[in-house]
Amino acid sequence: MQQFRNEFGLILAIIAVIVVTALVNPSYSQKPADNAMEIARQTSLLGIFALGAAIVIISGGIDLSAGSVIAFSGSICAQAFYLLAPEGSRGIPDTSHLSLGVFAAGIGAALLVGFLIGTLHTWLITIVGLPPFVATLASLVGLRSLAKVLNQTITSALGNQSTKLNVDDRAFIALGRTWWVPLVIFLVLGALAWLLMNRTVIGRHLYAMGGNEQAARLSGIRTDRLKWLAYCLGAMTASIAGVLYTAEVGIADPVTQGRGYELNAIAASVVGGCSLQGGVGLIPGVMLGVLFLRVVIDSVAKVVGSGSDDYEGLIVGFLVVLAVTFNELRSMRELVEKRFFPGMLGWITVPTLSMLIGTVTYVMGGRHIGLSAGIAALGLLGAIKIWEETRGK
């Protein structure tokens, strides 16, 4: 059971968040099916490429490019539709009734592009010798820009300068809007990823490489090939997500689509129990991590009553810090004995944290609540600081 401590904790946390939200906000009890479907759809969309991100992290690397690969591959898919679709009225390609062949070609192009991006990352990392962080950071910045320019090349030939491509085909849009389509894809990919990581030689070698790359190489494991696989899985799962996000709105829009999503995927992996040092993490844990992240985001949106995306960054940032802190602390004893606010750093950190807590509660609950929460935090953290100071002497 010790082995699955993290997974158990996540399940309990998910249940707790749902129960609390249901008590505070009537939405969950009034429309359970709608809410469940929406959470399932959102979780699956994020989960698809979080699986790829997790495999890269377990193998000892990092892939920062997912958000841009989502935008790029979505655009590539739409571009393929534009190039292959029959011409409609006013010389603009008619994407409202795509043939099966065109449909497949678009999705195939997106997947192929994912494979090529993963290959490029591997080449930069293993042959050129860039750190994974740098190689994938270059894609993060570069691919989004490239997608924009490519879309413009197509639209300018049609007479406007838009960076967006509209896709009107109903079947395509249904792909992203039907709640169970992403869910089925997510569950199938999850099962395949679990099989790969837990029941194959390749999976064992990926864990080995993530845990100790030098030892893996000296054990006769071909680490370069494993990296190729890992980064391709990272990019191709992002491609699948890219197609689905484009289908959801019927527009390929590289300016906004997938912006910052790479960090959500990394956060979900970390919350799910992966260590950024590599070699650690289970696929079911990652899937639960994604669910937990989405449930918390949805819960805060329900409780505060704003758009569900407004608080996303704040929640992701907070949960990542919390999850990694708990992974690092090996025991409750360490939590009690650790000095959190030593010296000058502590004197500055205490008011900073209090201000942060005050600000967050202010924007969520108004001036009075914010002020009192901030003061309470200052009192509490200050007391901890002073207690630590006296205990140290």
Place this chain on the structure above:
Amino acid sequence: MTNDELAVSAFSFSFIVLRSSFIIMPHLSIRHITKRYPGVTALDDVSFDLLPGECHAVVGENGAGKSTLMKILSGVIVDYDGEIAIDGEVRRFRGTRDAEAAGIGIIHQELNLVEQLSAAANIFLGREKRGKFGFLHEREMEEAAGKLLSQLECHVGPRARVGTLRVGDQQLIEIAKALSLEAEVLIMDEPTSALTETEVARLYRVIGKLRERGVTIVYISHKLDEVFRLANRITVLRDGRFVKTLDRAAANAREITQLMVGREIASVDLGSARRAADEVLRVEELSLPWPGHARAWRLKNISFTLKRGEILGFAGLMGAGRTELLECLFGASADRPQGRILLEGQEVRFETPAAAKRAGMALVTEDRKRLGLFGRMNVGHNITMCSLTEATSAGLLSRPRERRMAEGSVAQLGVKTAGVRAAITSLSGGNQQKAIIGRWLLTRPKVLLLDDPTRGVDVGAKAELYHLIDRLCREGLGVIVTSSELPELLTLCDRILVLCEGRLTGEFSREEATEERIMHAATLRE
């Protein structure tokens, strides 16, 4: 005050003077020090004294607690039970700076220098001298560093970049740093492990000078000849416990070894009536370039052969090229070697360790933790890592089959473990090593390369490993062993080749080989 009272106090005064001239107060007292880690007691109620100006050797097997104790003395470990008293005053260090301020310096086995900085900058690291406006006062530091270094017979300019210096000189820079801190106690952890003979002689002279200045030396070593040469008193630790402190004059090597191990060591007699068969490996004119280095070659023109059922040993100082040679044979060297390698008569050229493994080579690496173990995995997974494909059916791993493979290895090699699912890190060094040897035996190799296989393994387990290696050899495996300990090679090997600065400088059969001859060959410079 009456006359009587005066007489009494005068009497007691003279008594105190007399007393203190006969009984030397300890400079540093270690009292009841205990340090526990989860599941392990590294130190258990250890107490002994250091007298001012003495050279005090601390000896013990691996895992005896020497390093832990020194880390406590030097302020690296701060949470422990018990106390340390300096000149009778109890001190509790909160970090290395506190220990330095109290006059305790340490020279770690793995030196703690910033390679990119100059000698002077390293000596004053963290305590830089500053001139006007708080800017660095380079000249003053360089002058002071130069003075310290020349006192230590270190002929290195204070501006020399530390990364370009020899290990022996780097060590003296650490000593200079400790001196600039006015250390009264200097701890040296296995200081000679990387030094040449002349450097060792120089280090002995430096230690002599330090003692003339009244510095107390704590000398940690497992080489008893060094200990007997340098130390006034010898403290033995075993399994984290204090065993005994002896005066050098009253001790002999045999007694100390017994105290270290806690039992008589049966001397291992191996190698008799081994019968070598046909040749399995031939190396011709192997050279490994060293781009950007003055020596240009890590290895130069190495030729030798290995037969089935033979154990071939490679001796040499640290940095002589032993590890590099094995890496070349295993396709793991950073640069491409030149020359020919023939395996069973076929010329081979390994681009990767994967290719070498397929051809039937196996390498048990020197640095087990960094290059061998998968610390996050269990014993079974560590053992099957190189032969997993044999445990698959239809592409999927069969857990029962994998388990049988691992359990077979554990039984065959006598790995002491709670089971194949126990964490590999829960095993002792010797059993970890057996597990890794087991990993490679599952690949059914033709040649087994063992790079310093008993490093970090305690004496009892060493003997077990020797018997294991002997058995594998008798079963027809060709084995190449390197070691930093000559007695080990003398025990194990049928032939010993000696490397010095990347060249082959000696070859001895089992009958010819002695420690003196090998050491002579190992220091034959061009």
